[in-house]
Amino acid sequence: MSSKRRSTNLIAVLLRGTLALLLGIGGAILGEYLLAAGTLIGPANVAYLALVGLLSGWLLAARPARWGARHIGRLAERLRTLPPDAVLAGTIGATVALTLTVLLDSVLANLPGMTWGVSVLLATVLTTAFIAFFVANRRVLPLPRSAPSMENGDPASRRYLLDTSAIIDGRLVDVTEANFLAGRLLIPAFVLQELQAIADDGDTMRRRRGRRGLEVLERLGELRTVETEVLRGEEAQGATVDDKLVDLALRLGADLVTTDFNLHQVASLQGVRVLNLNRLAAAMKASHLPGETLTVQVQRPGKEAGQGLAYLDDGTMIVIEDAADRLGETLPVIVTSTLQTNVGRMVFAKPGDSGNPDA
Numbered sequence: 166m167s168s169k170r171r172s173t174n175l176i177a178v179l180l181r182g183t184l185a186l187l188l189g190i191g192g193a194i195l196g197e198y199l200l201a202a203g204t205l206i207g208p209a210n211v212a213y214l215a216l217v218g219l220l221s222g223w224l225l226a227a228r229p230a231r232w233g234a235r236h237i238g239r240l241a242e243r244l245r246t247l248p249p250d251a252v253l254a255g256t257i258g259a260t261v262a263l264t265l266t267v268l269l270d271s272v273l274a275n276l277p278g279m280t281w282g283v284s285v286l287l288a289t290v291l292t293t294a295f296i297a298f299f300v301a302n303r304r305v306l307p308l309p310r311s312a313p314s315m316e317n318g319d320p321a322s323r324r325y326l327l328d329t330s331a332i333i334d335g336r337l338v339d340v341t342e343a344n345f346l347a348g349r350l351l352i353p354a355f356v357l358q359e360l361q362a363i364a365d366d367g368d369t370m371r372r373r374r375g376r377r378g379l380e381v382l383e384r385l386g387e388l389r390t391v392e393t394e395v396l397r398g399e400e401a402q403g404a405t406v407d408d409k410l411v412d413l414a415l416r417l418g419a420d421l422v423t424t425d426f427n428l429h430q431v432a433s434l435q436g437v438r439v440l441n442l443n444r445l446a447a448a449m450k451a452s453h454l455p456g457e458t459l460t461v462q463v464q465r466p467g468k469e470a471g472q473g474l475a476y477l478d479d480g481t482m483i484v485i486e487d488a489a490d491r492l493g494e495t496l497p498v499i500v501t502s503t504l505q506t507n508v509g510r511m512v513f514a515k516p517g518d519s520g521n522p523d524a
Contacts, residue, residue, distance in 0.1 A: 175196040177234035184230065185222030192218025218482035251416070258299030262291040273427050325440065326414050328423035329359050329406065336442050337422065341391055345445075350385060350393045351419060355409055357382075357395060411435055451477075453500045453512050462495045463488050479511075488517040 195218075196211030205211070266288040273279050291455045322329065327350055331337055340346055361384075364375030386393045396413070403409040414421045414437045421432050422440045429439045460477035466489045473488030475498075486499050498514035505511075 167395045173234050173238045176237050180209045180233050180237075181223060181226045181230035184226035185219050188222030188225075189219030190214050192221075241480060251302050254299040254303035255296045258295035258297075259292050260301075262295035263288065265295075266291055281398065296417065317498055324351055324417060324419040325349070325422050326351045326353070326410060326419040327418065328425060329356050329378065329419065330424040330428075331422045331442055332356070332360060333363075333374050333379050334424050335377060337445070338381055338384050338388075340442070340445065341385065341388055344390060347390055348392075350391050350422075351384065351417070352395050353409070353413055354395060355406060359406055378405055381512075407431065411437055418510070422466060447505070447510055451481075451505060455500050455502055457485065458497050458517055459499045459500065459512075459514065460487075460495065460497050463491050463493065465492065481512060482512055483512045483514055486513075488516055493518075 183266075191210055191213035191310065196205060196214035199205040199214075200208065200211055232273045271285050321338070325346065325348060327337070332352075337346075352469060360375055360378045362375070363371050364379055366372050366375065382393070385391065402412045407425070410421060410423075411432050412426070413419070414432065415435065420438045420440055421428075422442070423429060423432075424442045426441075426443070429441050429444075431440050459477075461477070461483050463473040463475050463485060465474050466472065467474050467484055471487050471489050473485045473491060475483040475485060477483065483498065486501075488496075488498075499517040500512055500514050503512045504513070
């Protein structure tokens with residue numbers, strides 16, 4: 166049983182016991198009242214009524230306790246994921262509201278109808294309003310905003326904000342299954358809406374890409390190494406999806422997972438930690454040193470005169486000198502240099518077999 170399930174069950178037991186205890190106390194109070202009224206004779210009947218109330222409460226409170234435990238668990242999880250500046254802003258708002266309530270109570274104490282119930286209602290309304298106002302406008306307050314710690318020793322506590330491009334790409338499932346990602350995967354509601362719009366697009370290729378993205382989310386939800394969550398209540402500022410992702414990543418202290426190079430650059434400049442699947446794939450490709458010999462098949466001519474192009478199994482492009490006239494041939498080549506680009510690594514080589522007339 167997971168720790169989250171155990172926590173929910175414990176909350177349910179505590180709620181059930183509390184409700185049963187309240188009904189037991191109610192039974193005892195009722196027994197005392199009936200005993201004083203002469204309806205009951207003997208103090209033992211008071212204990213019997215208290216026991217009846219306790220047992221009835223335990224039986225009747227099972228379903229309400231489970232319902233309450235689920236909602237309390239969701240609220241606790243929600244509070245746990247709040248950024249520190251939101252918690253601080255809410256605390257400031259509550260402090261201001263309660264201070265204002267004390268002042269208003271002193272002023273309104275002599276008015277007719279001003280009871281403790283009215284005072285509690287006033288405090289509740291003011292506290293709720295001030296907390297909501299301060300949290301919604303916390304960006305204009307001089308509050309510290311902590312960045313996600315890079316020294317966090319518990320990988321399972323990390324949170325990853327998924328971009329549409331990373332979901333559609335499909336490699337995220339393989340990376341997660343290989344245990345390179347552990348923690349919570351967050352899918353903003355606006356990303357999910359964009360993905361659904363792509364899946365319903367009239368263009369066949371875009372529709373296929375969107376449906377593959379939805380299948381990826383379904384597969385991610387079945388994995389045990391990570392938890393997935395759709396952020397429906399989070400409001401992000403920004404005119405575009407990319408702007409909203411950066412804003413949400415900053416507020417939640419989450420890492421951003423994407424394959425979009427431009428989004429990667431913009432997010433990094435604003436202090437967001439970015440996991441680019443394209444960079445990961447490029448880093449995982451084998452490194453070929455100058456002088457190393459490879460056996461490849463020349464598949465097509467290159468951009469420059471005399472060049473031939475070949476590809477390794479991992480997709481790395483090999484640019485071969487003086488091989489344009491050897492299309493379709495499989496030949497050994499000698500690596501002369503490598504070049505790392507935004508889209509991957511390129512290898513430059515020259516033919517290394519004796520069949521080359523220029524050799």
